[in-house]
Amino acid sequence: FGFLILVGTVVLLIHALQPPRMLRFEINQNSVRIDQEKWDFPELHSFYIEDNREFHIHSRILFRTENMLSPLLVLPLPLSTDQEDLQDIRTDLLKHTPEEKLTESVFQRMLEYFGF
Numbered sequence: 001f002g003f004l005i006l007v008g009t010v011v012l013l014i015h016a017l018q019p020p021r022m023l024r025f026e027i028n029q030n031s032v033r034i035d036q037e038k039w040d041f042p043e044l045h046s047f048y049i050e051d052n053r054e055f056h057i058h059s060r061i062l063f064r065t066e067n068m069l070s071p072l073l074v075l076p077l078p079l080s081t082d083q084e085d086l087q088d089i090r091t092d093l094l095k096h097t098p099e100e101k102l103t104e105s106v107f108q109r110m111l112e113y114f115g116f
Contacts, residue, residue: 032073044073046097047093048099048101049090053079053081059086062102
């Protein structure tokens with residue numbers, strides 16, 4: 001049993017030490033695309049733009065999806081995103097899906113904190 005804990009710890013450490021992948025995303029008239037994955041707007045129940053500029057961290061767009069295993073899709077925005085850009089994004093998204101206050105679960109925030 002101790003061996004399994006040791007192997008699991010080593011695997012988690014190796015995963016946590018890898019640099020994050022840079023993903024390109026696009027929001028167009030029909031869908032949201034992240035690398036090769038695509039979500040059509042009917043699959044996205046709602047969105048929320050989390051404005052974190054005052055904390056000097058990335059603002060994010062959160063989408064609530066139909067996916068049971070991963071119900072929240074989170075897209076970090078560049079630090080250079082300003083208030084006008086956020087408003088333009090909000091205006092465009094409101095044409096396709098409603099806005100709803102969304103937050104990540106404590107578990108998701110812990111995973112992000114530890115680098116997963």
